[in-house]
Amino acid sequence: MTAVLEGIRVVDFSRIFAGPDSTQILGDLGADVVKVEDPDGGDDCRYLGATKAELERIGAPSPSFRSFNRNKRSIALDLSTEAGRKAARRLALGADVVVNNFRPGTMERWGLGYEHLGTDNPRLVYCDFHAYGPVGPLAQVGANDLALQAHSGLMSITGEEGGPPARAGSAIVDLHASLAIVSGVLAALFHRERTGRGQRVDTSLLLSSAHLMSYFYQDYWLSGNQHRRMGTANHLSVPNQAFPTHDGYVVIIAPSDEMWRRLVDALSPQVLGVPEFATASERLRLRKEVVEAISSVTRTMGKHDIHALLSAAKVNVSVVHDIGEATQHPQLEAVGGIFRDQDSGARYVGTPFRLHETPGRMTRSYPALGEHTDEILAQAGYSMAEIAELRKAGGAA
CATH class of the missing domain: 3.40.50.10540 (Crotonobetainyl-coa:carnitine coa-transferase; domain 1)
Structure with missing residues (x-):
């Protein structure tokens, strides 16, 4: 046409x-x-x-x-x-x-x-x-x-x-x-x-x-919040950042309680299935503890294994690629x-x-x-x- x-x-x-x-x-x-x-x-x-x-x-x-x-x-x-x-x-x-x-x-x-x-x-x-x-x-x-x-x-x-x-x-x-x-x-x-x-x-x-920057400006206009540097993390939810694996990094994002439960079941119910982490509000409050708990599990696994596991469980996940890996991935x-x-x-x-x-x-x-x-x-x-x-x-x- x-x-x-x-x-x-x-x-x-x-x-x-x-x-x-x-x-x-x-x-x-x-x-x-x-x-x-x-x-x-x-x-x-x-x-x-x-x-x-x-x-x-x-x-x-x-x-x-x-x-x-x-x-x-x-x-x-x-x-x-x-x-x-x-x-x-x-x-x-x-x-x-x-x-x-x-x-x-x-x-x-x-x-x-x-x-x-x-x-x-x-x-x-x-x-x-x-x-x-x-x-x-x-x-x-x-x-x-x-x-x-x-x-x-x-x-x-x-x-x-x-x-x-x-x-x-x-x-x-x-x-x-x-x-x-x-x-x-x-x-x-x-x-x-x-x-x-x-x-x-x-x-x-x-x-x-x-x-x-629109949602950061809106937060400041409404509440006076001035967000600071957080590495790969995000102030909106936990987990929402990169985590170490034995061969690189993966990004894991689970903003809702339902997705968090799927993450727990797929990754490690024994380590992550604690009542204190059950709600989004508490995960924000206990950010450091949640990140440390997830990291203790991901460090023992490979990045592609984690990706396969969590994507199958319908949890937001991505391998942290270098430029060569990104350009060679068939999805693009x-x-x-x-x-x-x-x-x-x-x-x-x-x-x-x-x-x-x-x-x-x-x-x-x-x-x-x-x-x-x-x-x-x-x-x-x-x-x-x-x-x-x-x-x-x-x-x-």
């Missing part, structure tokens, strides 16, 4: 993680995504996190860039030049969606803000993505995923009890924000289907980090979580949801910097002579 976003043109001015991940998802759903990059090196993510030796071994660009830039075409435009900005405006006026993550005011200074484009293209869905949002005392402060983990309080609850704050191992604020961008853009496109009018969408790392591919490049066979993490009638798919790999400049400009109505003149003026590479 026709891809759900076929016929939708996205012009993507974003860089690094959140913006590019969001436009990649739109591309997975069939949108034609044009990635606008600076001719001088392009998106910094092309080299992020990889040494020169690693790039020589695996080939450029970096794994990070490959992760967030499939299903796109790249055009190299120098937005510091009048010619480059003029070409970018022409592309944007022919688009259905524009996404950018420059600091507030930057696109406006270039004549590429919503007020500059929306009048001439009233069907345009225009998404501004910033660190702290477009207004307020921190609007002009630059930040990244880690900064918002710190600002939001997420770092204050991450790490071992009594230890220093720690970051979440993945860029969770960035990747949560990418889905916020996708949600906002799709909602605005749905509104356009009803009304014929586009609109401006804005979101930020701040809004995404606050959403991740079973649910469509892996895309494969048809030419190279290279694997990529797929779209994080499935439409069963019109599924997301990979139709092209990541682009080289400026790989499609001529093609995109020609589609925008430039003649070959005009493209040559644009290059001569320094607007494109």
Whole structure:
């Protein structure tokens, strides 16, 4: 069937993680995504996190860039030049969606803000993505995923009890924000289907980090509770954390009394079946004792044996995998979580949801910097002579 976003043109001015991940998802759903990059090196993510030796071994660009830039075409435009900005405006006026993550005011200074484009293209869905949002005392402060983990309080609850704050191992604020961008853009496109009018969408790392922390904020607003670092544990229930085994770790979660009874029966009625542990409230109060009792049992067993035992008993359980184990587990591919490049066979993490009638798919790999400049400009109505003149003026590479 026709891809759900076929016929939708996205012009993507974003860089690094959140913006590019969001436009990649739109591309997975069939949108034609044009990635606008600076001719001088392009998106910094092309080299992020990889040494020169690693790039020589695996080939450029970096794994990070490959992760967030499939299903796109790249055009190299120098937005510091009048010619480059003029070409970018022409592309944007022919688009259905524009996404950018420059600091507030930057696109406006270039004549590429919503007020500059929306009048001439009233069907345009225009998404501004910033660190702290477009207004307020921190609007002009630059930040990244880690900064918002710190600002939001997420770092204050991450790490071992009594230890220093720690970051979440993945860029969770960035990747949560990418889905916020996708949600906002799709909602605005749905509104356009009803009304014929586009609109401006804005979101930020701040809004995404606050959403991740929402139940902690609510607890504070209601009761003044400020939760602290608990390692892998969770303040909501016990057990709800990682436990040691003789060959690694397993996570065990049994929040309800019914699931606790199944856990006791499956793991060790002799050790765990004490009356004091019978209710959720008492397990919270006796957290240390419950954790020590479960650990005394799990230390004597293998992680996969525990997983088989508890999953059969319908107790929430997971082996703590390393990255290699996680990527090789057959479950991810079973649910469509892996895309494969048809030419190279290279694997990529797929779209994080499935439409069963019109599924997301990979139709092209990541682009080289400026790989499609001529093609995109020609589609925008430039003649070959005009493209040559644009290059001569320094607007494109």
